[in-house]
Amino acid sequence: MTDPAALMGVMRTRLIWALQSQRGHRLPFVAVAFGVGVGAYFSLPVEPSIRVLSAIALAALAAFAVGYWLRETFGGVAVVLGVACLGLLIAALRTHSVAAPVLAFRYYGAIEGRIVKIDRSASDKMRLTLDRVRLANMSPDRTPKYVRVSLHGAQPYLAPAPGQRVMMTGHLSPPNGPTEPGGFDFQRHAWFQSMGGVGYTRTPALLAAPDPGELWLQSLRANIAAGLADRIGGQAGGVAAAVAVGDRAGIDAPTMEDLRASNLAHLLAISGLHMGLLAGFVFMSVRGGLAMISPLALRYPIKKWAALVALPAAAFYLALSGGSVATQRAFIQVAVMLAAILCDRRALTLRSVAIAALIVLAWRPEALLGPGFQMSFAATTAMVVIFSGMRGHTPRLPMGVAQVSAVLMSSIIAGAATAPISAAHFNQIGQYGVLANLLSVPMMGTIVMPLMVVAAVLSPFGLEGVALWGMALGLDWILWVSAFVAGLDGALRLIPAPSNVVLPLLCLGCLWCIAWQGRARWIGVVPAIAAFALWAATPRPMVLISASGNLVGVQTSQGRALSKPRGDGFVAQNWLAADGLPKDQEQAAARWSMDAETDHGLVHLYGRGAQDRVAQACRRSHAVVANKDYDAPEGCLFLSPTVLRSTGAIAVTQDGRVITSRQTQGNRPWVPRAGQAPDLAPLQYVRMSPTSRP
Structure with a gap:
């Protein structure tokens, strides 16, 4: 028989050998461990107390000490555990460092603030983000640091520009929670932006004070966007403004739909592709120019000089683009690669990707949860692995052919690496996205981005016209490709949402x-x-109830049936998308009418005369949902807006479990305090088709 002690010794030896064989390749594990710690923090059901965080800090120190002591054997494992603890601690520190007041009620009245950002909402309304906010009858210590207001209706008295101080009368509410339990948490997203209120105004906004010049960079961005839109014109001008300075206000809804359906919407986000193309063009141009001067090329490290020029160019592009999280992440990745060149290291390695990930997560841990971070690093990592494996195994090609081939290969690799992430977050896949990218990304990399740099260099001399003309041709081609691909049969495939694991x-x-x-x-x-x-x-919930009480959705044999053809449109679109269905609320509402066959299900009351039907609905149904706080008899599970504030959105699973958004969110700083939730047990008996009385 085998000696157990000898067997354990052999296993220990093999494990130590396996760990030691990872020498020189451990930095990626450090980055992954840090990300695991950050993810563990955000998955906690309760915010850790100071005592718990102190214990985790001591555990991290102990792990690092053990790692040093056992550095020749199992030290790497201990260090990885310590880094995971460190990731959790930094995420907690970031959460509390961005804390700012959040509205605790619906506000209607005067709103005054300084414009710091202008964009458009999903409904194509102009949207202003304001700081230095003043609200009527609200003390400064309770006033949100930032609010976001959508402008509805005509706005004849204001041409919004960054730096302007504006005033209006409007509605503000606290940021909404998930549209369904486990869904995207806008409250958490707003918390890390210090945004304490979102709303709209239907009255004209007024200019309270002109821009004093404090936000000169944002004003420069606005002027460049307006200039590009005017000089290039049409939708190509709007796309040019988006690519150059991140301003998408000039792109209409149909164009955006085509770009999404063709999987080309990523070309609008100033991220790794744009930053890499710009920095790469500057680097190659400077290096190529210096190489033509023999005394310099033979005596000096012109490659490092080119990197030194490309780095500030990338930094300027970061500032000019508005410095979104995606652009910041892209700049860090480019900066790490350029620094590797300065240090005589290979620019594209898993080490450089790991360093960039560590910097981004240490700076903004919440980025881990966003599709931008996940897709960017998935694409970069996949390209590094594939191109590193191909090194020395590819035929030599002419310079132009090699560059175009590299761009095409990058597009295919990045598309394959990001497809599952995109499908999980956005519930759709552009089935011809590879074709669209093959036809468009080379144009973006070889024509649009280089000419954008040339236009920027020539604009002080008034000679940018030819470059802008070339940009317009390239962007027109990309828009034509997006429209053509989006129009193909089966261009867009809808994907049901996965579980969070x-x-x-x-x-x-x-x-x-x-x-x-x-x-x-x-x-x-x-x-x-x-x-x-x-x-x-992963099964989809059988019943969904919105946090406002304004919409109910129940699974039927034809798909999800919605209780209303209009109202809570954003919620309806998210539910249908997560089901893998077209975002057609009216079609989903028609299913509700067709399947209303029983009086023993779920009743949704809204509209005139709803109060008169409450008692009858309570007698014949397990639960009643209403969009207003009506009087209900004792013993009735009556889910009104006041009750739903304590639960958030509600889901009933196929096996009868009742889940609320508050349960999935947990007791975290970004989740508002709520009252006692009612007993939701009667919802587990809702098995039949819904009934509704509009």
């Missing part, structure tokens, strides 16, 4: 396959396959 499981499995050196890397295939299996088996 699918993406972490898939990413960790893929990262293990990439980072681990040796045959054990293929262990990562198991969680990746399990993630797709879980995705396919």
